[in-house]
Amino acid sequence: MATEPKIVSASTLVTTNPATGEVLGELSCSTPDEVRASVLRAKAAQPQWQATPVRERIQILRRFQQLLNERRDELARLICREAGKPTAEALVTEISVVLDTAEFCIRRAHNFLRPQPLPHRNPAMKTKRGKLVREPYGVIGIISPWNYPFSIPAIETLAALITGNAVVLKPSEFTPLIGLELERLLHAAGLHPDLMQVVMGEAPAGAALTESPIDKLIFTGSVATGKRVGEAAARRLLPVVLELGGKDPMIVLDDANLEIATSGALWGAFMNAGQTCLSVERCYVHRSLYQPFLALSRDKIARLRVGNGLDSEVEIGPMIHGRQLQIVEAQVNDAVARGARLLAGGKRLSELGPNFYAPTLLADVTHEMRIMQEETFGPVLPVAPFDSDEEAVRLANDSDFGLAASVWTRNRRRGEAMARKIKAGTVMLNDMISCFGIAEAPHGGFKQSGIGRTHGELGLHEMVQVKYVDVDLVPGMPKVWWFGYGRKYQQQMEGFIDLLFARRWTAKLRGALRAAGLPRRSNRI
Ligand code: NDP
Numbered sequence: 001m002a003t004e005p006k007i008v009s010a011s012t013l014v015t016t017n018p019a020t021g022e023v024l025g026e027l028s029c030s031t032p033d034e035v036r037a038s039v040l041r042a043k044a045a046q047p048q049w050q051a052t053p054v055r056e057r058i059q060i061l062r063r064f065q066q067l068l069n070e071r072r073d074e075l076a077r078l079i080c081r082e083a084g085k086p087t088a089e090a091l092v093t094e095i096s097v098v099l100d101t102a103e104f105c106i107r108r109a110h111n112f113l114r115p116q117p118l119p120h121r122n123p124a125m126k127t128k129r130g131k132l133v134r135e136p137y138g139v140i141g142i143i144s145p146w147n148y149p150f151s152i153p154a155i156e157t158l159a160a161l162i163t164g165n166a167v168v169l170k171p172s173e174f175t176p177l178i179g180l181e182l183e184r185l186l187h188a189a190g191l192h193p194d195l196m197q198v199v200m201g202e203a204p205a206g207a208a209l210t211e212s213p214i215d216k217l218i219f220t221g222s223v224a225t226g227k228r229v230g231e232a233a234a235r236r237l238l239p240v241v242l243e244l245g246g247k248d249p250m251i252v253l254d255d256a257n258l259e260i261a262t263s264g265a266l267w268g269a270f271m272n273a274g275q276t277c278l279s280v281e282r283c284y285v286h287r288s289l290y291q292p293f294l295a296l297s298r299d300k301i302a303r304l305r306v307g308n309g310l311d312s313e314v315e316i317g318p319m320i321h322g323r324q325l326q327i328v329e330a331q332v333n334d335a336v337a338r339g340a341r342l343l344a345g346g347k348r349l350s351e352l353g354p355n356f357y358a359p360t361l362l363a364d365v366t367h368e369m370r371i372m373q374e375e376t377f378g379p380v381l382p383v384a385p386f387d388s389d390e391e392a393v394r395l396a397n398d399s400d401f402g403l404a405a406s407v408w409t410r411n412r413r414r415g416e417a418m419a420r421k422i423k424a425g426t427v428m429l430n431d432m433i434s435c436f437g438i439a440e441a442p443h444g445g446f447k448q449s450g451i452g453r454t455h456g457e458l459g460l461h462e463m464v465q466v467k468y469v470d471v472d473l474v475p476g477m478p479k480v481w482w483f484g485y486g487r488k489y490q491q492q493m494e495g496f497i498d499l500l501f502a503r504r505w506t507a508k509l510r511g512a513l514r515a516a517g518l519p520r521r522s523n524r525i
Contacts, residue, residue: 013173013201016320018084019308027176029201031350032208035168038197039212042139045194050136050164054113057162058106064158064189065102068095072114075150075181077310082175083149084317084355085272093272094151097437101155101455103136104439105162112244112460113163118468124481124496127474130477134464136164137239137353143206143212143229145319146378147219147275151436154182155420156454158216161186163463165400166195170209174320178302199505218462220277221245221403223376223448225402230451241452241462243444245277245375246403249396250432252293252416253389254286254409260430261289262296264408268432269302269381270359273319274328278404278426278433281376284392290385294343294363297381301344301359307352318355319378322418325357328378335362335371345379375401389414393421402446406432425449489491 011031015024030038049057068075072095077088118130132440138161144153149171157167171179176198183198203225210217217223218241219229226244233240248266268280285293285490309317319325325348332346345360357379365372365382372382386392396405404426409415412429419427425445426435435441436455444453452462495514502508 013176014197015082015174015176018174018320018447019081019082019310019353021354022081024082025177027200030199030205030208032204032211035170035199035205035208036212037167038140038199039141039193039209039214042197043213043224045192046136046138046164046166049161049192049195051167052164054109054162056281058109060186061102061106061158061162063185064191065099065106067185067188068102071185071350075178077342078181078318079150079178080294080309082177083146083273084309084320086314086317087312089272090150093201093437094148097151098154098158100437101151101158101437104456105158105460108109108457108460109162112246112457115469118252122500127477128470128472130468130470133467133469134163135276135467136160136463137465138215138437140167140214140463141209141212141217142169143209143217143219143221144169144179145275146172146174147272149178151289152180152220153179155459157182157186159454159459159462160218161195163460165463167197167217168209169196169198169216170201170206173200176192176200187213200225210238216240216462218454219243226450238520241454243442243452244278244448244450245377245401245453246279246424246449247281247373247375247399248278248404248406248424248432248447249282249284249399249422250280250406251386251396251408251420252285252289253392253407253411253414254285254288255410255414256286256289257410258289258292258296261408262293262300264406264430264432265293265297265381266300266304268406270316270379271433273316273357274379275320275324275377276433279377279434280381280432282372282395282404283398284386284395285379286392287385287387290383293382294361295350297344297361301361304320304359306349306356306358316359316379318353319357321355321422324377325355327378328357328380331374331376331378332360332362332369332380335365335369337476338363338366338369340369340371340382367395389418393418397421397423400448403449404432404435404445406430414450423447425453 011029076087076090080087115133117132160167179198186196193504195318207379216239220243223244226242306316307314336472341363345358349356360380362382365384402424405422406428407415407418415429423446442453443455495511498511
């Protein structure tokens, strides 16, 4: 029997190991009043944090980074036990990514938060000096999923904190212990406890956070829930960032290195048991390579090691829970019923534990099948042939999603030209998913994949409101655009506009003469 987390009463949730069903802990769910109280505490603590010099905020991030590095093995084991992924993957795709993001925030903070001078081009404004000042929103609410239970909330939390915000996080009900560990590490690093708080529970706790007096919400999850969250936020004009998953295409061109492309495809489709928003969800292979690609992929799949990720030899762990497994099974069955060829997998591995699904290779898939339309979020590689670059681009863009894509070719120029035609937030050449590990690279999508960006400098921008501050350097001088209009004034203004924007120099010169001699001070009001 596949496992489900059990809400044993309205106020308690039980978290389990998806590989074994072992109970890992029982936690109290936060009531809506408790969620609201957490947000109010964060609101009260935030102004002091905003006033704290950036170098002191950096010190806290530095201590967090050191503590995380010291405790990385312990945390990797927890991530493996609660989310199911192999410990090596927890180290590489969660902990190392967060360590690097901390480094990015630490190095970037001063420059990013320094007021930015805004030079004025217009001669009429030359007596003014403008600058852009970046100020925190206040309290950032974060609702995060179970598939990257540490890195997703941690990356967003670090960006929020370094820019002077407080954070209230609602982790997924399936991975609450990992969310609590993030809170614990930040508190141990010296952060005031009210500046980063975790609230517990399933959907009602997330809904309560959306309704609470937070100042911005960063949500990662499904399109359906993202739309519900977006609607609730719109009712009170709460700004949101929505990261809603993908249906990422992988395009293998006729000049690709087959050995590399097949290894990439398997990692891209099966890593984290395929439960990655940037997973390869559709693979299009040029017809000249199609059969060898399928044969080599099938051989390599036979060598993959599936099991409990606590065993360091294991490459693919269990899926998160039975409901997710059923989604994948239904999509694979639908594809086979509509004519796809099942070349590997396509079945549960019950002998390994409750939630294991074999890495699955499907050939001859078409866009009429659910597996090519809906997010699968499971260890499945569906492959289809194409005949021309144009067809590959058309197939890649034939999706409601647009998170990321990859193009596999030995010709960089050809690959980049194709990247420009694909409608996605990220296009990688000869790799996939690893953009998530580049702290500088923005993460977010086109179309139904969401709104806004996390990660990198664009992720920092999402955490601040920009204020324009303007200083008049000649405060004793009345401004020519103030009252005191009249015929002469109008002529002068017309002359001034000609001086600035007329195309011929003779018209500019005439404009300059008409503009000369500002209205007398006594005419101004
Ligand atoms: P959801 O979108 O339902 O959950 C994501 C987060 O939102 C969780 O923390 C969840 O809490 C919370 N949540 C659920 N309902 C509400 C609500 N009404 N208001 C506020 N927050 C809410 O994803 P699922 O876990 O149900 O996964 C379903 C599908 O979503 C997957 O098959 C996959 O296709 C996609 N998905 C995409 C992800 C991505 O990276 N973009 C991540 C996860 C899933 P709780 O878990 O406690 O219910």
